[in-house]
Amino acid sequence: MITFENVTKTFVVGNKKVEAVKKVTFDIEEGDIFGIIGFSGAGKSTLIRLVNGLERPTEGKILIKKTPLHELKPKQLREVRRKIGMVFQNFNLFSSRTVEQNVEYPLKLSKVPKAERNAKVKQLLQFVGLADKAKSYPEQLSGGQKQRVGIARALATDPEILLCDEATSALDPNTTRDILNLLQKVNREMGITILLITHEMQVIQSICNRVAVMETGEVIEQGEVFETFTNPQHATTKEFISATDQSLPSPQLLDVWRAKGGTTLYRILFKGERASDPILSTVARKHQIDFNIVYGSIRELQQQFFGNLVVSFEGKHDAVIACIQELKSIVDIVEVNTNES
Numbered sequence: 001m002i003t004f005e006n007v008t009k010t011f012v013v014g015n016k017k018v019e020a021v022k023k024v025t026f027d028i029e030e031g032d033i034f035g036i037i038g039f040s041g042a043g044k045s046t047l048i049r050l051v052n053g054l055e056r057p058t059e060g061k062i063l064i065k066k067t068p069l070h071e072l073k074p075k076q077l078r079e080v081r082r083k084i085g086m087v088f089q090n091f092n093l094f095s096s097r098t099v100e101q102n103v104e105y106p107l108k109l110s111k112v113p114k115a116e117r118n119a120k121v122k123q124l125l126q127f128v129g130l131a132d133k134a135k136s137y138p139e140q141l142s143g144g145q146k147q148r149v150g151i152a153r154a155l156a157t158d159p160e161i162l163l164c165d166e167a168t169s170a171l172d173p174n175t176t177r178d179i180l181n182l183l184q185k186v187n188r189e190m191g192i193t194i195l196l197i198t199h200e201m202q203v204i205q206s207i208c209n210r211v212a213v214m215e216t217g218e219v220i221e222q223g224e225v226f227e228t229f230t231n232p233q234h235a236t237t238k239e240f241i242s243a244t245d246q247s248l249p250s251p252q253l254l255d256v257w258r259a260k261g262g263t264t265l266y267r268i269l270f271k272g273e274r275a276s277d278p279i280l281s282t283v284a285r286k287h288q289i290d291f292n293i294v295y296g297s298i299r300e301l302q303q304q305f306f307g308n309l310v311v312s313f314e315g316k317h318d319a320v321i322a323c324i325q326e327l328k329s330i331v332d333i334v335e336v337n338t339n340e341s
C-alpha cells in the first residue's frame with residue numbers, strides 16, 4: 001500500500017545539513033495499523049509529511065499503491081492526496097465553524113453537492129459518536145471530542161489511508177483509550193490502512209499490528225508488534241518497552257538479592273500458548289529441584305499471552321544445570337546479567 005524505498009530527506013539550514021530521514025526502507029500493507037515510534041527528533045513527522053506529499057525525498061522513492069509519488073503531475077498528486085486523511089495532535093479545527101461545518105469543509109473543497117455533503121456529515125458524526133454535537137463549536141468540546149471531529153473530517157473524502165500524527169499525545173489515558181478504539185473501528189469497519197506516529201509505547205501495543213522503531217532518521221528495528229516487543233534487538237526498542245513493562249528488577253533490588261547470597265537468576269520468556277502451560281513446575285519436578293519466582297508478569301500483548309519471569313533454582317548443582325538445559329529447548333531462558341537492568 002505504501003512503500004518506502006531507500007528514502008532519505010535532508011534539510012539544509014544555513015550551511016548545515018540535517019538528515020531527518022536516512023535510507024528508510026519498509027512496506028505498509030493494506031489493512032495494517034502501522035506504528036512508527038521514536039523519541040523527539042527521530043524523523044517521524046518528516047516521514048509522515050513525505051507520505052502526504054508535503055515533503056519530497058532527497059533520495060529514494062515513496063510508492064502509494066505501486067505509484068511513485070514523485071512521478072505524479074500536480075493534478076494526479078492532488079487526487080492521491082484526497083485519498084489520504086490526516087489526523088493531528090492539536091486537532092487543527094476551525095474555531096469559527098461548528099462541528100458539522102468542520103467535517104463538511106473537505107467536501108466543500110471537493111465540490112460535493114449540498115445534499116450529499118449533509119448526508120455524509122450526518123453519517124460521520126454518528127460514526128464517531130458526536131451526532132448530538134453537530135451545532136457546537138470546538139471550544140465547547142473536550143479534547144477527546146475535538147479529536148473525534150478531527151477524525152470525522154479526515155474520513156470525509158473516503159480516504160484509503162489515514163495518517164495520524166501523535167493523535168492521542170494531548171489526551172488523558174482514558175480519552176486516549178477511546179480514541180484508539182475509534183481508530184481501530186475505522187480500520188476494521190471501513191477497511192482503512194492507518195499509519196500513525198507516536199512516542200508512546202502504549203499506543204503501539206494497543207492497536208498496531210506492525211511497528212517500525214526510528215532513531216536519528218533511521219529505522220533501527222521493524223516487524224510484527226508481538227515479535228518486535230517480545231524479542232527486542234536494539235537498546236532504544238528495549239527502552240520503549242521498559243516504559244510500560246519493566247522486564248528485570250532494578251539494579252538496586254538485584255544488589256539486595258546478591259547481598260543476601262542469592263543464587264543465579266534466570267529470565268524466562270513464555271510466548272503464546274506456552275505462557276499458560278505449567279512448564280516450569282513440570283521440568284523442575286522432573287529434576288527434583290525447587291524454583292523461586294523473584295519477579296515478573298504474565299500479560300496480554302496483541303491478543304496473546306506474554307510471560308516474563310525472573311527465577312532462581314535451588315537444588316543439586318547438576319540437577320539445576322540439567323533443568324536449565326531442558327528449559328532452553330522449550331522456552332527462552334537466559335542468565336540475568338545484573339548490569340543490563
Ligand SMILES: Nc1ncnc2c1ncn2[C@@H]1O[C@H](COP(=O)(O)OP(=O)(O)OP(=O)(O)O)[C@@H](O)[C@H]1O
Binds near residue numbers: 012038042
Ligand atoms: N523543515 C525543516 N528544516 C530543517 N530541519 C528540519 C525540518 N523538519 C525537521 N527537521 C529536523 O529533522 C529532524 C527530525 O525531525 P522530525 O520533526 O521529523 O522528528 P520527530 O521524530 O517527528 O520529532 P518530534 O516528535 O519532536 O516532532 C530534527 O533534527 C529536526 O530538527
